[in-house]
Amino acid sequence: MSVHTHQVRHFNLPVHGMSCTACAMRIEKVLNRLPDVHAEVSFANERAQVRLQGSASSIEDVIQGIQKAGFALHENTLELNIEGMSCTACSQRIEKVLKRQPILDAQVNFATETASVRYVEGLITPQEIISTIEKAGFTAQQKKTDVDIESANRSAQFKQQKWLFLTAALFTLPLFIEMLAMMLGYHEIIPRGIQWLLATPVQFWCGRFFYKHALNAVRGGSANMDVLVVLGTSAAYLFSSVVLFFNLSEHVYFEASASIITLVLLGKLLEARAKAKTGAAIEQLLNLQPKQAHQEINGQIIDVDVDQLALNDIFIVRAGESIPVDGIIIEGNSEVNEAMLTGESMPVSKQPDDSLFAGTVNHHGVLKVRATGIGQHTMIARIVHMVEQAQGSKAEIQRLADQISSIFV
Structure with a gap:
């Protein structure tokens, strides 16, 4: 990770793992030992206010200091769709300009026209990352979950x-x-x-x-x-x-x-x-998940969009329907086809307290289910995310090929 050097820089970093004010004091002590660093750590809101007054220490030194003290910073991953790339040299250039910013890592995939950026909350915002890409001459927007x-x-x-x-x-x-x-x-x-x-x-x-x-x-x-x-x-x-x-x-x-x-x-x-x-295979996977669910509210069944379901909401799955989100059976017995996850063609018997997964199919009987995984936290969403990560990751030989091609260009 690399950043530009400025005379005075301010950062508001969320710190996880503090259990008391002594933890905050310990982090302050570690950070204030660094040259040109002034830090104030609040246990109440779990944040570290850091001011860098010179170039003797970098934000990387601050992050390493927090980690060496035994605490963690909140990391986010920003998935972006990028337009305007014409060859691998473009993806290399985007990676280069991104790594000049205070981020942890950036992977840009020319084939899928996507970028995956790991960053620490408080150092940079998603909009600043997008602006950096746009200044390099490309168009970037946060990846939408709508496959259509x-x-x-x-x-x-x-x-x-x-x-x-x-x-x-x-x-x-x-x-x-x-x-x-x-x-x-x-x-x-x-x-x-x-x-x-x-x-x-x-x-x-x-x-x-x-x-x-x-x-x-x-x-x-x-x-x-x-x-x-x-x-x-x-x-x-x-x-x-x-x-x-x-x-x-x-x-x-x-x-x-x-x-x-x-x-x-x-x-x-x-x-x-x-x-x-x-993305055809990924789209087919996501299309297995229904768009609507039969939510039970005060004893009444109401059809709602799957996106409106929250954790611990109760919903009904009728015979022949796909299960909208991950959940645990509260009432009912049935057999569920889980071939899309396990490859097993025979349906699996399900009873109360058994787990269900989004996209699998209820063969017969009515099931009352409590939602335990929604949105990006369902099993099918995690599989899709891992597939996309695999598509976006680069083997060492590919990195070498990209370096050679950029020199050629």
Whole structure:
């Protein structure tokens, strides 16, 4: 973890594990031994007010001091969806700018267009993390739990890439024929002016996102694949335009610039298609969980959204229905199909005091259940989270490959 150095910095850190005022005094003693650090620790609200007056000590030293004293800081994980990445160099750049902030760790996955940021509450806010990413030239928003929204976004991206590619291919096809003719020894079977008319919309309309992302990368002080595409195609297009308009005796390369953009757009299309399929299995898992539950309130059964259920709420599961959240049976006996969790095709007998899991199916009988796990604390949500973490994590060989690719770019 790394941070910028400022002359005077203030932090309000939540500290866990204190059992009395002596604990607070011990933390104060440890922290105030550090040079340029002044700390006041409150046992009542379990927070440490820390002021760094110089650069002799860093916030990392403060955190280590609290941990060495035997206490813990509250860590949060922020899951983000990121738009605007064009290659692994972009994800590397986002990780780099994030790790300049007071965070614990950041993992950015180009394939899933997501970021997972671990941070200590009180050092930085989610909005500050998002602002940091946006200043680097990308768009970030907190990950939504609504699977339908994420699926719609991926579908919209795929459609956009599809139309860009088809448009570029339509204009590039005549230029591609020109390239084939050149291989057979025939030059400029299509007049230069027509070539310019065909190449211009490909360069500046179909390829407009390359320019946008390249500009953002340059502003952020780095280069990515978009910079390479823009440099190469712009050089070919501008050189050919000068030859055309000044009637020079040189070859033109409109077909080269248009073909490169079209081929890269084809790659983007295949990439968008792969991304659209990446979350399909996760979506199928989440879709097993019903959207509504039959909640019992004062002896009456009311249909409510699953998101409205709270811990210890009582709900009813009828025969043939999926269980909305994790819970414990209060009344009733039945058999529950738990194949989506265990792979076991035979239903499992359930009786009072047995546990139920969201997404599993009640075969017969009516069950009265008390909610014990809701939202992100259900078994199915934890499985989905672990799958997403596995997708977002990087093996050491992948980290090495990313470093090599960033040097190449």
